[in-house]
Amino acid sequence: MGPIDTTETLRKAIGDRYLTYALSTIMHRALPDARDGLKPVHRRILYAMSRLRLSPTGGFLKSAKISGDTMGDFHPHGDAAIYDAMARLAQDFNVRYPLVDGQGNFGNIDGDNPAASRYTEARMTAAAEALLEGLAEDSVDFRDNYDGRLTEPAVLPATFPNLLANGSTGIAVGMATNIPPHNLHELIDACLHLIKTPDARDDTLLNYIPGPDFPTGGVIVETPENIATAYRTGRGAFRLRAKWEVEDLGRGTWQIVVTEIPYQVQKSKLIEKLAEVIQLKKVPLLADVRDESAEDVRIVLEPRAKTVDPEVMMGMLFRNSDLETRFSLNMNVLIDGLTPKVCSLKEVLRAFLDHRREVLTRRSRYRLEKIDHRLEVLEGFIIAFLHLDRVIDIIRYDDDPKKALIAEDWAKTHVRATSEADYRSPTGIDPEVSLTETQAEAILNMRLRSLRRLEEMELVAERDALRAERAGIEELLASDDLQWARISEQLRETRKIFGRDSIGGARRTQFATAAEVVDVPLEAMIDKEPITVVCSKMGWIRAMTGHIDLTRELKFKDGDGPRFIFHAETTDRLLVFGANGRFYTVSAANLPGGRGMGEPLRLMVDLPNETEIIDILVHKPDAKLLLASAEGNGFVVPESDVVAQTKNGKQVLNVASGAALVCKRIDGDFVAVVGENRKVLVFPLDELPEMGRGKGVRLQKYKDGGLSDATTFTRADGLSWLDPAGRTRTETELDEWSGKRASAGRMAPRGFPRDNKFN
Structure with missing residues (x-):
């Protein structure tokens, strides 16, 4: 036996462990899933909140309880990290469609941190509830949690394309992702077009999605060509500027008021940068800056002289401060929760639509199982109502009523009953020969108050309705066209709730052409x-x-x-x-x-x-x-x-x-x-x-x-x-x-x- 190469052994051991770590970071921490747009920590937070019944119309619960339950049941990492992730989902200046409704200090656009989790409370928003819709209907796969005590969803059903609606940012091992938020109404319009025209080009989708829609507004000044290239390749950047206006002060004097600042720019840091620009005289046209913000953003910029051209001054400020930023696009996401890939706009929307189809078919099959079980029970109830006296007889006098109910030949009983003219069914139903175990169990568990004569009509009506529903579901599962029609209908309902006519649903970020910056010495x-x-x-x-x-x-x-x-x-x-x-x-x-x-x-x-x-x-x-x-x-x-x-x-x-x-x-x-x-x-x-x-x-x-x-x-x-x-x-x-x-x-x-x- 030759000597052991310790160097090679160590290299293999370290390589194996680093690969494991890299895969864990990529799949379970940094990259979002293309289907629901969530990373594991956000998915687990929302699932923990749903288990705590924190609906949008219900009460609030301490954030410490939410982050504690998430950590103890599903996410065995630091509670501070979990709370930070949850707090970000509640910040309307960070998330286009907040998934958490926060009560208390959840931070602000100045860059101040949220209060400690023991001081704040939270519940889910309607958008979060839409992501969870159908979770209890076997719409997605569940997997064991970290210690095997519970199960958690591998992905959420997601009734809207959350990945693009709220965007995502993450740094993994050897790769990263950076996706801006978009307008939900525009995204659904693009999805509907993609359903009608599956082979639509990426450039065609830009007729519906002209660009990102940041929660803080602003003005995108990137050229349409660059935007199209970015969405087609999954990589690019968007130049984003603050929104401003000239305020007339009378007698020829004026000032500039900034009402919207670029996404993810802290207002306090922006004011400091502008003050530094004035001190170093990088923009000699600017004399002073004041922050007059309250609930809204209001930054006042005073020119050095009233003869200054506002466009020229702002052009210089855009180049020398964070009044203009560049948001990089890197659409690197997990396809099917497993494979990292830099996707185009069309590929991301396609992944969402395919997921919705999977959710629809799974929910339909789940409903079929429920209908079949209910129909079986209803048939048993109908037999019981046709032969109520015999059923009562068996239950009263038989030692094992369940076995006796199953063994009884109800067809003969029916013939005997009708020949003796004891009872005539108003529905004219011919009973089955025997009861199943499920039917017998349901009859034994039936309450006495249900034994009224009118109940038979209601049971028959329910049975007929379920049979019609079952036929509709089977037809749906057999037809691709019907499935896509149903998905389109669901998307239109979602658009009605969160679209441009809803509160906060209108587009916030506008588009403009960047004027050439003129240097004034x-x-x-x-x-x-x-x-x-x-x-x-x-x-x-x-x-x-x-x-x-x-x-x-x-x-x-x-x-x-x-x-x-x-x-x-x-x-x-x-x-x-x-x-x-x-x-x-x-x-x-x-x-x-x-x-x-x-x-x-x-x-x-x-x-x-x-x-x-x-x-x-x-x-x-x-x-x-x-x-x-x-x-x-x-x-x-x-x-x-x-x-x-x-x-x-x-x-x-x-x-x-x-x-x-x-x-x-x-x-x-x-x-x-x-x-x-x-x-x-x-x-x-x-x-x-x-x-x-x-x-x-x-x-x-x-x-x-x-x-x-x-x-x-x-x-x-x-x-x-x-x-x-x-x-x-x-x-x-x-x-x-x-x-x-x-x-x-x-x-x-x-x-x-x-x-x-x-x-």
Whole structure:
């Protein structure tokens, strides 16, 4: 016998157990059944409530009792999870057709949790009762509960397509489901069409079901093509927007009132997000937001000015907040309770209709059995009434009346009775030869008050009615057309109860075409005023009002001093270039005032403490920049490509740690570079590539050391620098220093600054 491969054994053991867990999660927890649209926990809650007789017209019962019974009898998991599932079925902002009628605090659209189960009460709704209709008539299979004491339904009869009506969400192992709620009237119309035309196309069904119908309303702005594709494939998404209107306040002023918010968006979180949008000035047109909601939703949005276009402002808000969301469709459901499959709209409706047919045939057969049993009993009663004296005789004097009743030949008794003219049956019935055991038992259990002469007529009438009903049921079971006609009739009755004419049955979610979002820059909402930007050596930045003298002495913190000072406008955006090669964007309008010492620039953008600020520029969209690193690499980049949209900045120049050195706006057609070895090289600007991001190309060759500075200039005007005495010197004869890019260059001319900087 060879050695045991423990690795393979462990792999098989773990694989088997994980597969078992995966199947359990898929089939018994996360995915709904296509037939009744319920997961096991919801089905068990409703069944437990039906056993507690919590009908829609009856009394309420403590939620703790309901969740406790569900847990103890059918669902051996946490009572908190069961109560959460039950509470969700009662939330009219989560479920399109609530299945639980809750009394007490069951949560709200703000996102507040329900009260503890000991404080709330519940009963079933009419919709839940419709899902359970026919459960006691052998309409579905029952299976043992977890400990074998009781049985529970494997699926509910479901008189309406609950899967699509209320939707479902779940995450299983390796798969998930996400189905939006729909309008029940539209679903039944589609089912009726599918019964008439079984081979109808998915696109045809969209004439009846244009899209989801969310309990919180809203406006779907998805294109019809995308909606059709989603329903045809079972996968897709729907863009859902809040519903809003403009409220006139008089004198040309107005405000926007949001009355419906997207599905599954918590109102409190939405208000927080809108406040953040205002604070970060992502939507400069919006000035304020207020929540004036009571029982209904009323969110007030104030514009920054009355000249703002409401459509433009809302378009920007849709893009920057949860006033617009995207609801994903993933119609992954259990077909026949066993097989997970991503279904189309038609396949889901087909599964429901096939289930209804199965329920109809099972209920019909169950009724047949009941009719047959009742007919057998009625025949026995009729015999007893024809020979009442003989029956009484047997019961009074026989030791075993049941056996005697069965053994009696009632045909002979009938002949004897009629020949003696003792009794003439008003119905003229000829009795059977003998009684069955069931008939004899029914006769013995008959009450004395039923022995009145008139009862025979009623028994015969009941027997004839049952025989007619039985013939109708047999005809129904033998004909597919009759079965579908009966199902159509049942669906129309359900539509009458829950359709668009019922309370809450009308469509809530509307459809619209999404207008193109127009970006309005912050500058458009800011008054253009002159300022002087001051940034200290330690990185404290401020904005002085007006264009002040740049040589004026300013106050700084102890140990600090001036670093950057330049004129700008309040509408400008500032480009901050760090030694890490990243660009950061700051709005000049957001700079602190000049009365104090300002604020740290590093707090306004996510600039690391160890990263030096190389330069600060006023952004000019049409300009270009020369970027160079201390390693001697560089390139040209358009300024429009370096603007950062977030506080994290935008990586443009790839450098070693702290190696960025030069950021100069291009002004000329030639480049001059100087190395730490004081050698100067001049070459044409067109030898440098234009890039959006990267390391760049070699500017100058060094044996050791690196780059000190670089600049651009116009060759005809010459290259200028400040000499040690502070005087501007210009060199026009540059042939000595001219060469190809990446060459070594020549020693700097006499009088070149000792710090190796051009200016």
